Amino acid sequence: MAAGALSGISSPLQAAIGADTAAKDAAAADCSTALPFSIRKLLNEATLQTAKGARVVVVGGGWSGLGMAKYLKIHNPAFDAVLIDKRPEFISFPASNSWLADQINLDFLTHSYIDAAKAHNYQFLNSTVLGFDRASKKVFTSNGYVNYDYLVLAPGIEYDYSRIGVDDPESQMRLYNDYPGGFVNSSELITIKRKLNTFKSGTFILNVPNGEYRCTAAPYERACMAAAIFRKRRIRATILLLDMNAEIRIKKQGFEKAFSSLYSDYINYLPSAEIAGVDINNKTISTEFDDYQFDDAIIYPPVRASSLLEDAGIANLKSPQKVANTDPFKYHVVGDEHVYVTGDSRSQPFSKGGHTANSEAQYVAEVIAAHALGKEVRWRSPQTMCFSAVDINPLKAMSIITFYKFNPQAKEFQFDRTHMMEDWNTEGGQASLAWAEGMYRDMFYK
């Protein structure tokens, strides 16, 4: 790959960093003395512990990256696994809707990358990845570059505001700050909790995006938790749930029953509400058919794969989510068995869920360990497990577990062995927390 494919780095510097010739080394020297110190720092190698084995750099310490780093070391203890994340600590999205409604505290969701790395014997680098170069096998971070033998990209998703008619970057920024969606960054969750706890009266809009968005059930679950909070606070409010899909996408009967039996005074569910624009000044959301005024809102736009993939020139820009061109069974970038894409950034249409990402990572870690030995492993499906809180005090939840299979006739992945539990109850509520606790234990502790 050309050095010009690096993201977030100016072109003279790109030329310098990607160089493997003497001429380019000279250019690097010239260029680096002319650059301010903060930029020159990027040319240095990031400080890590020296290790002997092949280095596998994992970009993104979410549910995918944490599983990946741990299982890489299990499948090949000699690997020098390095997990890089820009966040200083991990705050879980799964179970966060229960936190919004005060069913658990923030400690339950918060975990330390230092503990995870220590427990599973890999290195953690708290840094932002700016780009990577496949020719020189370098990842560029805000702490300097890191060499790799294998690279796993698990950076998650980004919002795509252009798909709800907001194209101008400044308006996108304002929309994000005023009405965060709560699906990418944990600060969004804290803002949302404050909003739900201070809302006085009127219309509060939530929406469900279309396409393959993160956690299919979570926007419906969040509407239930928001209604439970308003009911507990005894405020007069309407939650207008604008669904950009023709009907409830998952656990349909369960959510329909919850909306009608528990929250008919609060939730007004509107399907086929394709958002076409947002007038931030006048607090109005437009669909093809109508305009909806709101007093406050949580706006969750459709999503796309991390732009790191696009910036590095490995994304298929024709795909709606700008996913990478990867082998659907082995996850590596087509033509490069040293670079893998996993988790919610993946190209396969598996449910964008933490459990899916984590179980998939366990398999891909095995694929990479086998590749290093010149071997192959048989494809196995990720597993999706998703709990949805429906009521509180005590917490009640429903769930779905599913696998996937590849249909060679249709040439697509389909659901396989699905177990749906749409009757929510307190056992489901307890199970939702026990599941999350078990996953945190697996990712962070011995």
Ligand SMILES: Cc1cc2nc3c(=O)[nH]c(=O)nc-3n(C[C@H](O)[C@H](O)[C@H](O)COP(=O)(O)OP(=O)(O)OC[C@H]3O[C@@H](n4cnc5c(N)ncnc54)[C@H](O)[C@@H]3O)c2cc1C
């Ligand atoms: C409210 C809510 C409820 C949910 N409920 C469930 C549930 O019940 N069950 C379930 O299975 N899933 C659930 N999910 C979905 C789950 O959170 C995601 O599917 C999962 O987090 C995806 O894992 P990932 O590793 O691909 O991405 P993430 O967990 O988002 O991790 C990506 C990581 O990459 C890091 N990163 C990105 N770019 C860079 C960069 N340039 N440099 C350094 N680091 C970078 C980010 O900081 C982040 O830590 C829920 C999500 C939400 C929002």
